[in-house]
Amino acid sequence: GESVGLHLPTLSVQEGDNSIINCAYSNSASDYFIWYKQESGKGPQFIIDIRSNMDKRQGQRVTVLLNKTVKHLSLQIAATQPGDSAVYFCAERTSGTYKYIFGTGTRLKVLA
Amino acid sequence: EPEVTQTPSHQVTQMGQEVILRCVPISNHLYFYWYRQILGQKVEFLVSFYNNEISEKSEIFDDQFSVERPDGSNFTLKIRSTKLEDSAMYFCASSDGLLRETQYFGPGTRLLVL
Numbered sequence: 383g384e385s386v387g388l389h390l391p392t393l394s395v396q397e398g399d400n401s402i403i404n405c406a407y408s409n410s411a412s413d414y415f416i417w418y419k420q421e422s423g424k425g426p427q428f429i430i431d432i433r434s435n436m437d438k439r440q441g442q443r444v445t446v447l448l449n450k451t452v453k454h455l456s457l458q459i460a461a462t463q464p465g466d467s468a469v470y471f472c473a474e475r476t477s478g479t480y481k482y483i484f485g486t487g488t489r490l491k492v493l494a
Numbered sequence: 495e496p497e498v499t500q501t502p503s504h505q506v507t508q509m510g511q512e513v514i515l516r517c518v519p520i521s522n523h524l525y526f527y528w529y530r531q532i533l534g535q536k537v538e539f540l541v542s543f544y545n546n547e548i549s550e551k552s553e554i555f556d557d558q559f560s561v562e563r564p565d566g567s568n569f570t571l572k573i574r575s576t577k578l579e580d581s582a583m584y585f586c587a588s589s590d591g592l593l594r595e596t597q598y599f600g601p602g603t604r605l606l607v608l
Contacts, residue, residue, distance in 0.1 A: 414595050416595075416596070416597075418599075423601075424601050424602070425498075425585050425587075425599035425600050425601045425602045426537065426585070426599045427599070428596060428597075428598060428599075431595065431596060471536075471537065473537075475595060479550060480525065480527075480542050480549065480550065480589075480594060480595070480597075481527075481539040481542060481550050481552065482537075482539060482597065483539070484536045484537040484538070485536065486535075486536050487536070
């Protein structure tokens with residue numbers, strides 16, 4: 383069946399280091415992916431997206447990489463800051479629908 | 495920056511009671527969604543809504559649930575007879591007509607059914 387999963391439930395990084403959060407998906411029909419950030423008590427906040435016809439997309443301090451061969455998605459955060467501490471979810475969309483399947487989330491802790 | 499708003503932020507209800515969760519999507523958006531997140535679990539899709547009709551719904555969205563856009567700004571989720579397992583955070587989201595894939599989420603309503 384369809385599933386989106388995360389390899390690491392908790393990731394701790396030193397402030398200023400780069401963070402890499404990973405996500406595996408199993409539905410080869412998924413054509414669009416989003417990374418969301420969720421801070422405590424708040425709703426998911428859009429960070430960056432990528433379509434399946436791309437393998438890399440960069441934003442401000444963030445980069446998403448998509449490897450369709452192994453159905454793997456990653457979020458790279460450069461120069462991680464305390465404000466980056468949150469739970470990060472990947473979400474996938476199957477082509478032809480607009481409902482997203484979310485992963486379980488990875489908690490990023492930034493150590494001072 | 496425009497944002498999705500939701501009210502109330504918290505709601506406590508007795509099992510069997512009806513609840514209405516309210517959302518004000520971003521003003522120029524055309525597509526509306528409800529998701530829920532049971533404590534400690536994944537965010538789950540419930541329903542999408544466009545042009546006053548349900549576009550898609552999940553198996554969670556059974557006859558106990560309904561959605562409505564009663565006016566030009568509000569989007570509501572009604573649970574007719576709440577169950578204990580309906581306790582969750584409910585998120586509303588919206589997206590515009592051009593970048594429909596990008597869904598913007600509200601802060602959520604935490605529903606507790608006793």
